[in-house]
Structure formats: C-alpha cells, structure tokens
Amino acid sequence: MEKRYDPKDSSLIFVNRKDEITGDDTPDVLRVEMSCGHAVDPNSLTAWCRSLIDQGHFIFHCPAAKEGTEEKCNKQWHYVEVRRHALLTEEEQQYFESKIATIAAAQYCEYKWCPGCGSCVERKDLTNLCVFCIICMKEKGKSYQFCWQCMKEWKGSAPRSDRCDNVGCTNIQLEALQNCSTKTLPFSKIQQCPIIRACPTCGVLIEHKAMCKFVICTRCHVEFCFACLQTKNICSKSSSYNQVCAVAPRQRRVPVWSRVSDSKPSNSLNSTNTDESSWCTIS
Structure with missing residues (x-):
C-alpha cells in the first residue's frame, strides 16, 4: 500500500520540490525535506534504505546529487530520521532493526x-x-x-x-576457492580468473558476476582488484579498470579480518563501480 504524509503533521518540513531519489515531480505528491536539505517521499525513501540494507549496509546516506554538480550528497541519515520520514510500518521497523543489528554485529x-x-x-x-x-x-x-x-x-x-x-x-570456503570455475573479466579481458575470491581484507567470499575487475566488499567495504587481489588504490597505480594485471593464484587460505587496522578502506560511495549487482557475497 502506498504511503502518504499527513499534511497536518507539524513535525515534518514539507517542500514543493521533486523527489531527489527517483526524480519524480508529480505535483500532487507531498514530499519532505531531509536533514541534508534534499526532498523525498515516504515510498522512495523506504525503497532506497531497504536496498541499502539488502546490500549489507547499515548506515543510510543520501543518494541525491549536489545542486549544479555530479557529486553525490552522501550525507548520513540516522535511523530515527529515516523511520519518521519513511513512515515505516511496525512490520518494516522490525525488519529494518533486525537487519541493522545483524549487519552491525557481523561487522564487529x-x-x-x-x-x-x-x-x-x-x-x-x-x-x-x-x-x-x-x-x-x-x-x-x-x-x-x-x-x-x-x-x-x-x-x-x-x-x-x-x-x-x-x-x-572441512572448510567449504577453501573448497569453493580451490574448485570454482574461471572466467574472462569484462573490460580488461583478463583471462582465467577464478569466479570466486575471498576478500583480502575480511575473508568473505565474493562471486564475480559482471562489470570490471574492481569490486567492493559488502562486509568491510574495501575495494579491491578481483584479479591481482590488491586494493584498488595499489592496483590502479599500474593498471586501470580496463587494463590487464597479473592474476593472483587461487587462494589457499581465507584471510582473517583484523577489525582494527591501520589501512583506510576505499570509500565505496565514491567508487566508479557501485553496481553491486555485478558481484555477490557468498555466505
């Protein structure tokens, strides 16, 4: 059922602007202003935040572009704000809060x-x-x-x-790493690359489905090269997303994640490859 704001709700800031998530500008739809200043309606906000949760993120951010630029807003929205502005139902609240707790626990x-x-x-x-x-x-x-x-x-x-x-x-993760098939990675045409890799930072298994050789781990959010297994920052010094680099051998161990690290992960929100349908995490 489509959700609509109560125009008498004085706790919300109503605006007469297009939805910054979907671009919809239907004039008779009530929209509210988020803390970042961008406009949303409850349905688009719910769908966007749910997609973030389903991708393994528990921090919500604004996907709108800054005015006059192609740069994303990316300002964080706290869950309390999302819950209020998205008009989450009791069932949706239970789903969101359960998933947030599970994802956050898995992170730490x-x-x-x-x-x-x-x-x-x-x-x-x-x-x-x-x-x-x-x-x-x-x-x-x-x-x-x-x-x-x-x-x-x-x-x-x-x-x-x-x-x-x-x-x-037996370690089914190692078996998957050792026995999975190989593929040619798109764009770079890197051949004989295993289709499953363990994230070099946290060890979660990821299957490459499409797009370029750079992928972002949905668990630790570090971006790395699926071929050479170096971080994107290191691999990019010698080859770009569409260039060949050395294919690392099949991994014989699953990395153990040290959550306290001196290295700073790549900012997945500013990545050139943010289409997470191009790979998937294997539990």
Whole structure:
C-alpha cells in the first residue's frame, strides 16, 4: 500500500520540490525535506534504505546529487530520521532493526549459534576453531567446546585453525576457492580468473558476476582488484579498470579480518563501480 504524509503533521518540513531519489515531480505528491536539505517521499525513501540494507549496509546516506554538480550528497541519515520520514510500518521497523543489528554485529563480531544450547557465542580468537561456551558450562556442569567450522562438539586436540577430528569437518570456503570455475573479466579481458575470491581484507567470499575487475566488499567495504587481489588504490597505480594485471593464484587460505587496522578502506560511495549487482557475497 502506498504511503502518504499527513499534511497536518507539524513535525515534518514539507517542500514543493521533486523527489531527489527517483526524480519524480508529480505535483500532487507531498514530499519532505531531509536533514541534508534534499526532498523525498515516504515510498522512495523506504525503497532506497531497504536496498541499502539488502546490500549489507547499515548506515543510510543520501543518494541525491549536489545542486549544479555530479557529486553525490552522501550525507548520513540516522535511523530515527529515516523511520519518521519513511513512515515505516511496525512490520518494516522490525525488519529494518533486525537487519541493522545483524549487519552491525557481523561487522564487529565473529558470532554463531552454539549447537549445544542455541546461545549466541562470539569467537574472539579468529585463528582458533575450538570455541568454549560458558552457557553450556553452567547448564550442563561441565566444559563444552564446539567446532566453529563443522558446528559439532569438538573432537581432538586444540587449538587448531584448520579443522577438528570430526568426520567431514572441512572448510567449504577453501573448497569453493580451490574448485570454482574461471572466467574472462569484462573490460580488461583478463583471462582465467577464478569466479570466486575471498576478500583480502575480511575473508568473505565474493562471486564475480559482471562489470570490471574492481569490486567492493559488502562486509568491510574495501575495494579491491578481483584479479591481482590488491586494493584498488595499489592496483590502479599500474593498471586501470580496463587494463590487464597479473592474476593472483587461487587462494589457499581465507584471510582473517583484523577489525582494527591501520589501512583506510576505499570509500565505496565514491567508487566508479557501485553496481553491486555485478558481484555477490557468498555466505
């Protein structure tokens, strides 16, 4: 159902301007001014912010162009402002807030559900697959450890970073990296490039679908070259998006994300390749 503002709502600033998200300028549609000064209606604002969440972003920003330029506004909108101006329904609020919490947690924590008790457990040592659950310890009165990889009760010696002794405990991410097919990347015509790579910064698996060799990780937002696996800033010094660079071998390990880093990630909002339909994250 299409949402419309109440013209008597004094908490909103109504403007007689086109929608800066869709460009719609239908005269009988009420629009409001956001904190950045650009105009939106509740339907376009909801759709835009939902698309950001579905792409793995939990920070909302304005997509409008600054007046008289091609430069994007990119000013951040706080969720409270989005909720009010988008007229989010109760169901939409639940969806937004659940997704925001999940995405934010994934950015800063390494967590899964304990197979013993179902509690949410954070893995602080990202190099050790053997994880201790304090809730199981209290409930069962004995130590309980499980494997972060196969999600079964731990077997064998610990710590280990490759696998436990359970039958079938394998790293499916490494298998994907080693066994995926290859392709020729568009524009640069780089040949024999694996279609799946682990982000060199955070380790999330990404499949290349289309567009150029530069992709932006939806988890850590660092932009890197799908062929040589260098960051865009480094790769661009010797080759542009449509030029050949050396194809790095298939990755034999999945990088562990150090969330406190001296390196500054590329600003994905100012990237030349912001079409995230050209690649996808593999969970």
